[in-house]
Amino acid sequence: MNTEFKKQILRRIPYGLYVVGVVDGEEVSGFTATWLAQCSFDPPLLMMAVRADSRSGSLIKNGRAFSINFLDKSQSDLAKTFFKPPDRAGNKLGEVEFHTGLTGAPLLELAQAYLECKVVEIVEHGDHHVVIGEVIDAQVCREGDSLMLSDTNWSYGG
Ligand SMILES: Cc1cc2nc3c(=O)[nH]c(=O)nc-3n(C[C@H](O)[C@H](O)[C@H](O)COP(=O)(O)O)c2cc1C
Structure with missing residues (x-):
């Protein structure tokens, strides 16, 4: 395989850019994520790849819930806070206003929209684990195009 082509082509997959809120008991946090997609209509499921060795990965495994905070195109700085x-x-949520949702996961006051999910399965394979979550709540706070990875000069993939 030509590994340079592999990298270039994998980086052509279009992605959104989100702040994922995580919770385990008293501990709430968040991280920037892009590897996220819908994977079922009924029940409504999302799949998200989470770094196996990250703090957020542990919180999701124990807390069994997460939120997806959608950002405006002008909010890449907010995404940067959670890298x-x-x-x-x-404390990444120290300076960022949020309230907690049905699951206790943090919902950012500045988000344009959010989804809240309960974890239904985690597939542990590779350096990221695929977390499958059922959407249990949703809110649009304002209209607008959402931030995409391609709106930034960052890459995650390859
Ligand atoms: C543009 C970009 C996209 C990212 N996408 C993901 C992702 O989809 N999944 C993931 O686990 N980490 C992703 N990360 C890395 C995490 O944001 C990073 O590992 C962060 O430190 C995780 O937070 P934690 O250490 O508090 O768990 C991405 C980073 C950047 C810069």
Whole structure:
């Protein structure tokens, strides 16, 4: 295989860019994610790939819930806040206003829309684990085009 082509082609897959809210008991946090897609109409399911070695991955495995916070095209700075692991970024939700949803997952006040999911299955294979979540709540806070990975100069894939 030509690994350079493999990288280039995998990076052509279009993705949105989100802040995923996670919760386990008293601990709430969030991380920037792009590997996310719908995978069932009924029940409404999402699949999301989460780094196996991340703090957020552990929180999702224990807490069994997450939120997807959709951002405006002008909100890439907010996504940037959630790139880093907690040991470098500290409390990532410290400066960011949020309230908690039905599952306890954080919903950002600045989000244009959000979904809230209960984890139904986790497929552990590879360096990211596929978390399948059932959508149990949804809110559109304002209209507008959502931030896409292609609106930024960042890449995640290859
Ligand atoms: C553009 C971009 C997209 C990302 N997409 C994902 C993703 O889909 N899944 C994932 O687990 N990490 C993704 N990350 C990496 C996480 O945001 C990063 O590992 C973060 O530190 C995780 O938070 P945590 O350490 O608090 O768990 C992405 C990072 C960037 C810069």
